[in-house]
Amino acid sequence: MSATLNKFTVGFGISAAITIFFNTLLMIIKEEIPSVHTFMVTLSGHHWTSHGLIDVVLFLLLGFLFSKKEIHQNISTLLIISTIISVLGIIFFVYYK
Amino acid sequence: MFEGILLLLHPAIAVITMLLIVWLIVSVKCKNINEARVKKLSLVIALFMLIIWVLAGYWYVIFYSTDKSVIIQSSWSFAHKFFMETKEHIFFVVLILSLYLPIVAFKNNIATNKTAQNLIVTLGIILLTLMLYIDGAGAIISHGAEIAYMHKDGLV
Numbered sequence: 366m367s368a369t370l371n372k373f374t375v376g377f378g379i380s381a382a383i384t385i386f387f388n389t390l391l392m393i394i395k396e397e398i399p400s401v402h403t404f405m406v407t408l409s410g411h412h413w414t415s416h417g418l419i420d421v422v423l424f425l426l427l428g429f430l431f432s433k434k435e436i437h438q439n440i441s442t443l444l445i446i447s448t449i450i451s452v453l454g455i456i457f458f459v460y461y462k
Numbered sequence: 463m464f465e466g467i468l469l470l471l472h473p474a475i476a477v478i479t480m481l482l483i484v485w486l487i488v489s490v491k492c493k494n495i496n497e498a499r500v501k502k503l504s505l506v507i508a509l510f511m512l513i514i515w516v517l518a519g520y521w522y523v524i525f526y527s528t529d530k531s532v533i534i535q536s537s538w539s540f541a542h543k544f545f546m547e548t549k550e551h552i553f554f555v556v557l558i559l560s561l562y563l564p565i566v567a568f569k570n571n572i573a574t575n576k577t578a579q580n581l582i583v584t585l586g587i588i589l590l591t592l593m594l595y596i597d598g599a600g601a602i603i604s605h606g607a608e609i610a611y612m613h614k615d616g617l618v
Contacts, residue, residue, distance in 0.1 A: 368577050371569040378581075381562045388554045411523045413550055417515060420554050424561065441584040444559070448588050452552055459547040 370440060376432030377424075378440035382447035384424040389454040391416060396462065465525050472518040473600055479510040479560075480593050486563075487586040495573045500582070504567035507589075511560040515553075522550065532610045533603070541606025549599040556592050559585055 370378070395402045395412060405415040486503040489496060533542045563585055570578035612618045 368575070370566075370575070370577055370581070373569045374566050374578065374581070377562055377565045381558050384558050385555050388551065388558070392551045414519060414523060416551075417519070417554055417557065420558060421561070424558050428565075441581050444588065445584065448555060448559075448592075451555060452592070455548055455551050459544055462547075 372435055373428075373432045375436050375438055375440060376430070376434075377428035378444065379431045379436065379438060380424050380427035382440075382443045383427055384420055385444075385447045385451045387423060388416075388420050389451040389458070391419065392455060393458055396458070465521070468517060468521045468525070472514050472521065473597060475510055475514050475517070476593060476597060479507055479514070480590060480597075482507050482510070483586045483589050483593075487583055490572065490579050490582045490586075495579070497571070497573045500572050501564070501567045504563040504582070508560050508564050511557055515557055518553070529607045529610075532614055533606050536606070536610035536613050538606035538609045541603045541610075545599040545602045545606075549596050549603070552592055553596060556589060556596065559589055 395405055395416070402412055405412040405419075408415040409418060482503055486500065486507065489500050489503065530542055530546075533539060563582070566578055566581050566585070572578055572582070609618070
């Protein structure tokens with residue numbers, strides 16, 4: 366039974382965790398800074414479309430970047446923590462905005 | 463007509479995707495893992511999520527602004543202010559995690575790698591939890607719009 370993950374799995378796992386966290390951060394930034402919101406509208410015609418495209422591009426870029434090196438990381442735990450923090454961040458920010 | 467079909471199509475595909483995720487989890491937890499099935503399921507889940515992004519995104523960008531203006535003036539304004547605002551951003555978490563699924567399935571020997579198996583189960587559980595929230599939020603927004611239009615038309 367193998368217990369180690371392939372380097373692409375680790376690299377893209379770390380990338381997913383960072384992108385998920387960045388997603389919440391970008392939401393807060395665009396809601397708080399109107400110029401960022403306007404810039405995102407000009408990118409694709411709608412801030413939400415740009416938001417998704419930026420997330421996907423970041424996920425792919427960071428994924429390939431982190432896959433270049435052998436990194437040992439518990440990806441499941443990392444993704445659970447990242448998702449909980451990010452989702453709670455979204456919920457609290459929207460609730461208190 | 464097109465607007466209505468588009469509106470109903472994306473949650474319908476989302477429900478099918480949730481069932482596929484359950485199938486994926488069960489497939490990984492099986493004693494004899496069918497690796498080809500795990501790969502196919504992970505790929506279809508990612509593909510369906512991309513389709514949902516396009517369908518829901520098109521409806522949200524093109525049609526939703528009219529409903530939004532009616533909802534936020536009604537007593538159900540929270541349907542947009544809280545549920546749509548959280549739903550539209552939590553969706554990207556789901557999108558990223560579902561795009562990650564095929565990478566885990568294709569780059570590891572799922573039949574023998576216990577860590578990769580556990581990772582797929584973890585991803586599946588996170589995806590199901592968030593998708594259930596998104597579906598519930600969608601139902602609240604839909605009901606909010608219904609009530610808002612009834613108020614606007616003087617039916618309530």
